[in-house]
Amino acid sequence: MRISLVSKKSLTDIRNRICLNDWFFYQFLVVFTDELFPNADDNFKTAFIWFTLMKFGYDSRLSFENGRIYLAVRSESKSYPGYSKKKNFYSYLTFPNSGYNIEEFFIHGKSAKDFDFSLFQYPCHETTREIRKNIDFKITTSEGHSVATANVIIDLDILDHLRQFPALEFRYLVNSKLPVETHESFFKSLNSLIEGKSESEIIQLLLSFVQTSTEYSDDLQNPSLHREKWYTPFESLYYEKSDCEDRTVLLYYLVREILDIPIILIEYPSKDHVNVGIALTNLKTGLFYKGNYFKVFETTSNFGQDGTSQIYRFSEFQIQAEYFPK
Template identity: 25%
Template sequence: MKSLMLVPLLLSASLSHADKAAMSDYEKWRSGQLQEFRTYLEENDKAFIGFLKQRWEEVDTLPGTQEDPSPKPVHIPEAPSVPDADKPSDTPVITVTPPAPVEPPVTAPPVRPVSGKATRLNFYGHRLSLPYVETMQTAFRKRPSPEGIAEGWETLAGSDYRPTTQQLEQWRESLRLSDWATARLVSDFASATAPEQDSQTLLSWFLLVKLGYDARLAYNNHLHLLLPADDDVFGVTFFTLAGKRYYNLPVSQRAPVSGKLFTYNGQHETATTAVRFRVPEHFVASGPQSERTLTFNQNGTPVTLSYHYPQAQIDYLNSLPQLALRRYPVLELPAETRSAVIQQLIPLVQGKDEVQAVNLLLHFVQNAFEYKTDEQQFREENYLFPLETLHYAASDCEDRAALFSQLVHDLLGLPVVLLDYPGHVAAAVAFSKEVNGDSLMYNARRYTVTDPTYINASAGMTMPEYAQTTPQIIGLFD
């Protein structure tokens, strides 16, 4: 035993003066860093910890709402044939400009070795590495209380957490993560690092606050993370505090919260950002590609479209909560998928007049997919982004309207809006010249009804069930 005790002394004696000087400089640097952390804790977290130690406010959670609770049609009628629908008219001929070359897909920078311990994740096909400190693995074993939560925050705030938040910020920038994708990454990291759900929730809350988000912790028998949003969110519970809605967004696998909760009445001074859903998504998943081929008949001739897309992108889009209807048509397809679809549709619309080109896109969307309501396919309301409509075998009215609107915008450059009827969604297109059929005025411009769900309907035809109903108009592409 005594011989072992001599080893550190021998090692110390073998160090050069330069090594000792370097170690001394390192210790001075390390001491300065620790002092900086303590100062940072005092300046930025002391008041917040004070909020956490005070009596927490009881709030009632409210059930998630639906944007349109009206039942959707189960059986879709087929429009009567209109012999002149595809004959040339005096509307301008469409000249389609091919899309720009596909940008290389975003690839994450190579994972650099992390000094110390690291959690490795497969984040929607991207293999990422994030450092952690042992404090982050500390289980929150206490029954939730203001004192226990304040102690947990203080422990994390006093640790060397900055390498973790810096790495999170690097991935956020290099992968072009939206606020939602960032919250998902934080949750995945916490789930893989902390031992059980309350510890994971506490760690997610702490890291999101340190990244500047107005994340809020609440508790009943367990801890719950809630976040504000910059737009309406449907189908998730929420509570209102100081006039602001905090949503129980599905960033983790924890079951939805309901009933009464307790939360603190205060805000960390650096955490003010809501989750921004109005900002378009730019994150693109990686990993294996899925392939799909669609077939539809155009004037008796079968037409096929084939395309690829990252399967993990579907998983990511499926993680999003239900947003306002206007958010769906504007989310572009992944660059390679968009290029493939548009390049195959260009020859079909090139040289046609505006009405013929729009009718072709209408008939494509009407006939290339099986119709099923969300209740039939998903057992709940589930608006689909255009890529999801291209992925799933079936879709319903708002999904088809979103895809059709995006195709009209991308291929034809014509203004398009959504028509939101009770229980049904269609679209309307502003042609360069007046077109026969049903139409309405919006922003001093005449829009002709185009319904991508009404089978074989052409521009100007409204589904009979909604012919006497005035829809809400949702502006999309001017």
């Protein structure tokens, strides 16, 4: 079995042309292998994908159980089940039927690249299925409550791809990118609403946006999902329902993009809860972390409250994502 330099170059050219990150490249290899070897069994196809990933420099490994072989890749992410070995974590891309500690029977020691689940780009299409969406949300003015509207372009093809994406950890979600058309349309619309506002006014507007632009629904109660999977900011701009985690990720992303100030995502494991800490300018009280005071905001507070929280004072918490401007 051999991938020639020409074949590897062809695969590289295809990958670059249609903008595939590691996960989408793996999905492409699954389809490519099925078409290349339509009559081969699953073990052969898995071995071919492993061999291809190895040739592309990934630390990919095979395991064996009950007559089947399984593919794992080294990754910093634990988005997929896997196993640890010598301080490294290996995520299974094809899953054993029982357990995740089965024996490796082949290791290629020269491959050293991690498999990266980051969403820094999305698959490109020659034609797109774009829709324009108006997102209504409540804001507070001197006259009381009113409704504002943000406009956004959504590529439905990208949404289809994301439905097959693993359930990501927070640090991957908050750092995922918006597609170019979505970013340009949404922030053009949003900037017109925040123009001339102070830092605290912008935060309150963004908080109102994430709290009131969607209906609250727990992932497991959402009929469109069959497992708990938190949304990327892009998905949150499309779907009509969201939960605490989805809203917190979106607020983190918006504050970072618009204000470029220190921000943290805080998880409370015992309470199955998350919120956001924002280092407001000249803030002298709050949660102290890495030389900054953070005011903590809840994304599921009822509209009309300021959204601030003191839960960190009496609950154990972990910082799952952080951003400090360079």
